[in-house]
Amino acid sequence: MCSTPSVRHQLDRVAVMGGTHGNELSGVYLVKHWLQDPSELQRATFTTTPFLANPKATKRCVRYVSQDLNRSFTRALLTSKGTEDSLYEVRQAKKINQLFGPRGSADAFDFIFDLHNTTSNMAACLLSDSEENVFTMHMCHYIQKNTQGPCPIYLYGCPGPENPFLLSVGKNGLGMELGPQPHGVLRADVLSHMRALVACGLDFIDLFNQGASFPAFDIVAYRVIETVDFPRSPGGELLGSVHPQLQDKDFCPLKPGDPIFQLFSGKEIFYEGDATIYPAFINEAAYYEKGAAFHKMKKCTFSIPPLQAPSASAP
Structure with missing residues (x-):
C-alpha cells in the first residue's frame, strides 16, 4: 500500500537525505553544507532537517559498507x-526509521527528499513510487x-511492507537521480542543478502549506517493466558491453530490432521485444553487481486530479 499524505493537512516536517550511497557526492556535499548552515532549506511554514544517511560509506567514498542501504x-x-x-x-536503516519514521506511523516525517547521482545519462530524474501519489506528482509537475x-519521472512501484527504499520511511517522498556523474567525483554543474531541484521542491511544499491549490493536468512518466542484464557466461562473466548506439540514450525510444549489446567477439545483440520501450539506468556502474545493464520502461501519460489546499480547520 502506498502512503500518500492527506491533502487536507499541511506538511510540518521535511528531511533532505544525502549520502544514502556514500560515493554519490552531490547529495553528500550539499547535505554536509546544509548541516553547517541549514538556512537555505528553511521555509516559513515547515522545518527541514538535513541528514547524512550513510556516514561510514561516505567517509570511505564507497556505495556501502556491508550492503546497499537503499535496499x-x-x-x-x-x-x-x-x-x-x-x-x-541494517543498523543504520533502523536508526533512520526511528529518527524519521517509524514507517507507516502518524509520527513519520511528512516528506523526505533522497538525493542520488548516477553514471547513466538520466538528466535530472525524479523518482516516485506511483502515479497515484497525487501530492508527489504535483510536486514533479x-x-x-x-x-x-528535462526532468523525466521514473515510477519505481510500491511493494508495500517489503519496500526496500529509504523513501518508504516518510509519509511521502521524492528521489532525485542526477547524471551522468562518475561515482566518487563531484561536478559543480550537477551539484548546482540538484540544489535548484531541492529548492523548487521545498518551495512547492511552502506554497501548498500557505493555501495554494493546484489544477489538474496530464503528465508523462515512465514505469519500470523489467530489468535487462548483460550477456554473461555460465560463470557470470561479462560477454559484452552496452552497444554504442544504446549508450547514453536513457529515456529515448528503443524499438524492436535496435542493437542493445556488442559482444567482445564483435557480434551484436538486438532488442527482441514486440513494442517500443524507453530504457533507463543504461550502463549504471553500481548496477553491474545487481545484474542490470538497463531497465525497460513503459512511457505512460497520466491524468492527475487537482490538489486542493490544506484545510486549516481539519483535525
Missing part, C-alpha cells in the same frame, strides 16, 4: 534480530515547470 528498509530487515542485525547498513532542463 535495507524492508519490514523483514527493520524488524530483524541476530546475525543480520550486525550489518552496518511544479519542478518540471520551474527548473531548467
